[in-house]
Amino acid sequence: MGRLRFLLPFLLFPLLLLSGCWSRVEINKLAIVKAIAIDYLPGRRAPYIVTLAVIRPAAVAGGGDAAAGGEGGSPTRLFTGVGATIDLALARAGFNISRRIFLSHNEVVLLGEETARHGLHHITDFIIRNPEMRLTNLLLVVPGMAHEILAQGERLEAGITDEIIGLLEQSRETSEAHPQETFLVLRRLSTPGFDPHMPVLKLGPHLSRVIPEFEREKRELQERAGGSGQEGKNGGGGQGGGESGSAEAAPQTELTLAGTAAFCGDRLAGYLNEIETRGFLWLAGEMRAAIITISDPQAPGEKINILITGNITKIKPMVKEGRISFRVEIAAEGDLASQGSHTNLATPEKISGLNSALAGAVKAETKKALAKMQELGTDIVGFGAILNRGNHKAFKAIGDRWPEVFREIKVDIHVTANIRRTGQLSRPVRIIR
Amino acid sequence: MNNAFLALARKLGKKIKPPGKFSGGKEEKKREEKVREKYDPGGSLRERLDQVKERLGESSDVVVRQFASGNGRVRVAVVFIDGLVDKKIIHDHIIRPIQSERLTGKASELNRSNALETLQQHLTSGGELWVAPDLTQALKRVLSGDTALLIDGEIKILVFGTRFWQGRMVDEPATEAAVRGPREGFTETIRVNTSLLRRRIHHEKLRFETMKAGRRTGTDIMLVYIDDVVNRRVLEEVRRRVAAIDTDSILESGYIEEFIEDSPWSMFPQIEHTERADKAAAAILEGRVVILTDNTPFALIVPTSFFQFIQASEDYYERPFVGFALRLLRLFVLNVALMFPAIYVAVVSFHQEMLPTPLLLSIAATREGVPFPAVGEALLMEGTFEVLREAGVRLPKTVGQAISIVGGLIVGDAAIRAGIVSPAMVIVVSATAISTFAIPAFNASIALRLLRFPLLILAGIMGLYGVIFGLLIMLLHLASLQSFGVPYLSPLVHGTYDDIMKTFARPPWWMSIKRPRLLATSDPRRQSATVHTRPAPGYERELFHDAAEDNSDAGKR
Numbered sequence: 010m011g012r013l014r015f016l017l018p019f020l021l022f023p024l025l026l027l028s029g030c031w032s033r034v035e036i037n038k039l040a041i042v043k044a045i046a047i048d049y050l051p052g053r054r055a056p057y058i059v060t061l062a063v064i065r066p067a068a069v070a071g072g073g074d075a076a077a078g079g080e081g082g083s084p085t086r087l088f089t090g091v092g093a094t095i096d097l098a099l100a101r102a103g104f105n106i107s108r109r110i111f112l113s114h115n116e117v118v119l120l121g122e123e124t125a126r127h128g129l130h131h132i133t134d135f136i137i138r139n140p141e142m143r144l145t146n147l148l149l150v151v152p153g154m155a156h157e158i159l160a161q162g163e164r165l166e167a168g169i170t171d172e173i174i175g176l177l178e179q180s181r182e183t184s185e186a187h188p189q190e191t192f193l194v195l196r197r198l199s200t201p202g203f204d205p206h207m208p209v210l211k212l213g214p215h216l217s218r219v220i221p222e223f224e225r226e227k228r229e230l231q232e233r234a235g236g237s238g239q240e241g242k243n244g245g246g247g248q249g250g251g252e253s254g255s256a257e258a259a260p261q262t263e264l265t266l267a268g269t270a271a272f273c274g275d276r277l278a279g280y281l282n283e284i285e286t287r288g289f290l291w292l293a294g295e296m297r298a299a300i301i302t303i304s305d306p307q308a309p310g311e312k313i314n315i316l317i318t319g320n321i322t323k324i325k326p327m328v329k330e331g332r333i334s335f336r337v338e339i340a341a342e343g344d345l346a347s348q349g350s351h352t353n354l355a356t357p358e359k360i361s362g363l364n365s366a367l368a369g370a371v372k373a374e375t376k377k378a379l380a381k382m383q384e385l386g387t388d389i390v391g392f393g394a395i396l397n398r399g400n401h402k403a404f405k406a407i408g409d410r411w412p413e414v415f416r417e418i419k420v421d422i423h424v425t426a427n428i429r430r431t432g433q434l435s436r437p438v439r440i441i442r
Numbered sequence: 443m444n445n446a447f448l449a450l451a452r453k454l455g456k457k458i459k460p461p462g463k464f465s466g467g468k469e470e471k472k473r474e475e476k477v478r479e480k481y482d483p484g485g486s487l488r489e490r491l492d493q494v495k496e497r498l499g500e501s502s503d504v505v506v507r508q509f510a511s512g513n514g515r516v517r518v519a520v521v522f523i524d525g526l527v528d529k530k531i532i533h534d535h536i537i538r539p540i541q542s543e544r545l546t547g548k549a550s551e552l553n554r555s556n557a558l559e560t561l562q563q564h565l566t567s568g569g570e571l572w573v574a575p576d577l578t579q580a581l582k583r584v585l586s587g588d589t590a591l592l593i594d595g596e597i598k599i600l601v602f603g604t605r606f607w608q609g610r611m612v613d614e615p616a617t618e619a620a621v622r623g624p625r626e627g628f629t630e631t632i633r634v635n636t637s638l639l640r641r642r643i644h645h646e647k648l649r650f651e652t653m654k655a656g657r658r659t660g661t662d663i664m665l666v667y668i669d670d671v672v673n674r675r676v677l678e679e680v681r682r683r684v685a686a687i688d689t690d691s692i693l694e695s696g697y698i699e700e701f702i703e704d705s706p707w708s709m710f711p712q713i714e715h716t717e718r719a720d721k722a723a724a725a726i727l728e729g730r731v732v733i734l735t736d737n738t739p740f741a742l743i744v745p746t747s748f749f750q751f752i753q754a755s756e757d758y759y760e761r762p763f764v765g766f767a768l769r770l771l772r773l774f775v776l777n778v779a780l781m782f783p784a785i786y787v788a789v790v791s792f793h794q795e796m797l798p799t800p801l802l803l804s805i806a807a808t809r810e811g812v813p814f815p816a817v818g819e820a821l822l823m824e825g826t827f828e829v830l831r832e833a834g835v836r837l838p839k840t841v842g843q844a845i846s847i848v849g850g851l852i853v854g855d856a857a858i859r860a861g862i863v864s865p866a867m868v869i870v871v872s873a874t875a876i877s878t879f880a881i882p883a884f885n886a887s888i889a890l891r892l893l894r895f896p897l898l899i900l901a902g903i904m905g906l907y908g909v910i911f912g913l914l915i916m917l918l919h920l921a922s923l924q925s926f927g928v929p930y931l932s933p934l935v936h937g938t939y940d941d942i943m944k945t946f947a948r949p950p951w952w953m954s955i956k957r958p959r960l961l962a963t964s965d966p967r968r969q970s971a972t973v974h975t976r977p978a979p980g981y982e983r984e985l986f987h988d989a990a991e992d993n994s995d996a997g998k999r
Contacts, residue, residue: 030903035816036790037809041802066806113795114802141795 040108043170046155048121059098060156085168112141119155125277144192150270176266184299185283202393209268271387279385288378294322303366311349326396328403334419345431355435367426487594512543515553517594526587528606535567570603615717620756627717628739642723656692662736695735711885712925714746721755729963745926751886765948778877784901791816792905808864817902823871932960
C-alpha cells in the first residue's frame with residue numbers, strides 16, 4: 010500500500026499526457042489573416058466571395074536570418090473562396106492555404122457595396138460567434154467589389170492591410186471618415202432609433218490622371234474665385250507633392266478613405282460625401298481635428314483656415330403638442346491655422362467676427378449633412394435614441410414609424426464657435442516691398 | 443497531488459528513521475567498558491598511557507611526552523595532537539613550570555597525594571583548564587586540539603585549552619558580495635565565527651550554546667541567540683532537532699539542514715544560510731536562531747520564510763527607496779526565472795491571439811524553418827544552458843572563460859544561423875538565465891530553476907492552463923510549508939500589515955519599531971517609538987542668518 014501511494018503521482022502524471030498537446034499549433038504553422046473582404050453577388054447560388062489577406066511573416070520581419078529567405082515581394086497573399094454562406098466561402102478559401110487559418114489578428118473587415126445592401130446580420134453574427142474574430146474589428150464599406158482593394162499594392166507600409174489600418178487611424182486627424190468597430194455597429198443595430206454607419210474606402214483615380222484635368226481647369230479657375238466645395242480635397246493635394254516624383258511608375262488607382270456609408274437598419278442606404286461626413290461628425294460630437302476654410306470678413310476674397318481642435322454637441326429633444334423637434338447646440342473650438350490677408354486678426358473684435366463666420370460655416374456643413382441623412386432616411390446621429398432616452402413616451406408613441414418620422418423632423422441648429430489660439434504667430438508678417 | 447506525495451514522503455521518512463541508535467554504537471560502548479574495567483582501578487601512568495596508545499593507535503600526529511616534576515616526586519605525561527595545538531603554550535605554560543627545579547611557595551609541596559590540586563592551582567598557567575573525570579572525556583578534548591595532562595596515580599585528568607591551527611583568514615564572502623556593508627565573512631573555524639558575532643553584538647544576553655553531532659566527526663555545532671529576545675519554544679525545538687541528529691559524519695551545515703528541516707521532500711529550501719557575519723547578526727537580533735557549524739563558513743538561520751530569499755543585506759544599508767526598488771525588482775525577476783520560458787511556450791504554441799500583431803509576426807518570422815516545436819526548442823536551450831553553467835562552475839577560472847565563449851557565443855550563434863533554434867528563444871532563455879542569477883539566495887534560485895522544467899512541460903502540453911495548474915500546485919505546496927512553526931509564506935499569511943510592508947518595502951530604520959510578529963519574540967520592540975532626530979528648532983535659520991549677515995557686511999565694505 011505504501012509503495013502504491015508513493016507511485017501514485019507517477020501513475021497519475023501520464024493522465025495529463027492523454028490529452029496530447031490539445032489545440033497546440035506552432036506559430037509558424039498559422040496563416041495569419043489581417044484583413045477579410047466580403048463580397049456578395051446577388052442572383053448567384055453561391056453569392057459570397059470571401060477574400061483573406063494573409064501575411065507572410067518572413068517578408069515582414071525577415072531581418073537578418075538567412076534561413077527564412079528574404080526574397081522580398083509583397084508580404085500579403087490573397088486567398089479567395091466562394092460559397093453560399095460566409096463560413097462555406099471561408100472553408101473554400103482554406104482549401105488553398107497550406108496553414109491553419111488564424112483570424113485572431115484580423116483587424117479589418119471590408120464589405121462590398123452589395124454585401125452591405127444585402128444586410129449586415131449574417132456578417133455580424135459570424136463575427137460574434139467565431140471565437141477567433143474580435144469585436145474590435147473595424148468595419149468598412151467599399152463601393153464596388155471589396156476584394157479589389159486588397160489586390161492593391163502597398164505604398165508606405167509593409168502591406169495593404171497596414172495601409173488600410175493606417176488610413177483609419179489617420180482619419181481621426183482629418184475627420185473625413187469615422188472608423189467603426191464591430192461592437193459599435195452592433196450596439197447601434199440593437200438600439201432603437203439609431204442607425205449604424207461605416208467609413209467608406211474607395212479607389213480614387215491616381216493623381217497622375219487628375220493633374221491634367223487640374224491643368225485644364227486652372228485657366229477657368231483663375232477667372233472665377235475658387236469654390237469652397239473643393240476644399241475637402243485639400244488633403245489629396247498635399248499628398249500629390251510628395252509623390253509627383255514617382256508618378257509614372259505609380260499604380261493607376263489610389264486608396265482613399267473618405268465619406269460615410271449610412272445604413273438604415275442593417276442595410277446600406279447611401280453615402281455621405283466628405284463634407285457631409287464632417288457635418289455628421291459635428292452633429293455626433295465626434296469632431297477631432299479638421300481644417301475649415303472661411304472667407305475673411307475684413308477682406309472678401311481672402312481665405313482664413315481654422316484648425317478645429319474639438320467640439321461639444323448637445324442635442325435636446327422637444328415635444329410640443331405632439332410635434333417632435335430637436336435643438337442642437339454645437340460648440341466648436343479651433344485655432345487660427347493660416348490667413349491670406351495682411352490684417353492683424355489677433356484682436357478680440359476681429360476674433361469674435363471670425364467666430365461668427367466659423368459658426369456659419371459649421372452650421373452650413375451640418376445642415377447639408379442633416380439634409381442628406383433625412384433624404385436617405387438614416388438616423389446615424391441617433392436622434393431617435395436621444396428622444397427615447399429623454400422622452401420615452403413620445404418615442405414609444407411613434408413606435409416603428411421612426412424612420413419615416415425622421416425624414417420630416419425639424420432640427421434647430423445653434424453653433425457657437427471659439428477660436429482660442431493663433432498658432433505661433435499673433436500678427437501676420439508685414440511684407441515690405 | 444503534490445501534497446499527497448509529500449505526505450507520503452513524510453511517512454516514508456518516519457519509517458526510515460530507526461528509533462534507537464545505529465548498531466555500531468552498542469559495540470563501541472561495550473568495548474569502552476571493558477577497557478575501563480581493565481585499567482581504571484590502578485590509575486598508574488604507564489597503564490594509562492598504554493590505554494591511550496590502544497585507543498589512538500600509532501598515528502604519527504599523536505604526541506605523548508612523559509616527564510617528571512622538578513622535585514622528582516610526581517610523574518606526569520602530556521598528550522596532544524600535533525597540528526591542532528599551539529606548542530608554545532604547552533611548552534611555556536605546562537611543561538616548563540612543572541619541570542622547573544625551583545618550585546616556590548605551595549608548589550614546593552607537590553607530591554603524589556596532592557598532585558592534581560597543586561598542579562591545577564599553582565603550577566600550570568594555561569588560561570583554559572578543565573578537569574576531565576576519565577580518559578574517554580579527556581581524549582575527546584584532545585582530539586579537538588586540547589592538551590591532556592595525565593598524572594601518575596590520579597584518575598582525573600587535567601585538560602588545557604591549546605587549540606591553534608592554520609585556518610583561512612577572515613575574508614570577503616564569495617557567494618554574497620555586497621557593494622556596501624562589512625566585508626567580513628565567516629571562516630571554517632567556529633571560534634573565529636563566534637568572535638565575529640560577539641564583535642557585532644556586545645550584549646550580555648548573547649548566547650553560544652555548544653552541541654556536538656556526528657559520531658565520528660564530532661563536529662561542534664553552536665546555537666546562537668539572544669536570550670531575552672528569542673522565542674523559547676522555537677529555541678527548544680531547534681535544540682531538540684539538533685540533539686536528535688544521529689549520524690556519524692557532519693561535514694557541512696547542509697547535513698544539519700537536511701536533518702532538521704520541516705519538509706525534507708520539498709523542493710524549496712526551508713532554512714536560509716549565509717556566509718555574512720552581519721546577516722547572521724541581523725537574524726539573531728530579529729529573534730531568530732543561528733546555527734554555526736565547525737569547518738564550514740555557512741551558518742544556518744531558523745526559522746526562515748520564503749521572502750527572506752529575495753532580501754539582501756545591502757537593502758538595509760542603502761537608502762530605503764533603493765531597498766524598496768531592488769526588492770520589487772527581485773520579486774519580478776523571481777517570476778521571470780520561474781515562468782518566462784513556460785509562458786513564452788504557452789503563448790507561442792497555444793495562445794497566439796494574446797500577442798500584439800507586430801510581435802506575433804516577428805516571432806513567427808524567426809520561427810520559420812525551425813525544426814522543433816517551441817517546447818522542444820525551449821527544453822533544448824534550457825538544458826544547454828544548465829550544462830554550460832555547470833561546466834563553468836566546475837572548471838578553473840581560466841578555462842571557464844573559454845567555455846562561456848565557445849558555449850555561449852559560438853554555439854549559440856551557430857545554432858541560430860543553422861536555423862536549429864529561433865533567436866526569440868535565445869532571448870527568452872538568456873533573459874531567464876540572467877534573472878536566475880539576480881536572486882540573492884543561491885539555494886532558492888536552484889529550486890526555481892528546477893521547477894522551471896515541469897512548468898515548461900506543462901506549458902507545452904496544456905498551454906497557459908497548464909502553467910496556471912503548475913503554479914497553483916506550487917502555491918498550495920508553499921502554503922503548506924512551515925519552518926520551525928512559522929508559515930513559509932509568512933508574512934503574506936498570518937502577517938500583520940506592518941510585517942507585510944517590511945517584507946516588500948524596507949522602511950527607514952527609525953520607523954522599524956517592531957521585530958517580525960510571527961517570530962513571537964519575548965522582546966517584540968526594537969525601539970520605543972518612531973524617533974528621527976530633526977534639526978534643533980531655529981538651528982538652520984540661525985546658520986543661514988549668520989552667513990547672510992557676513993555676506994552683507996562684505997558687500998558693504
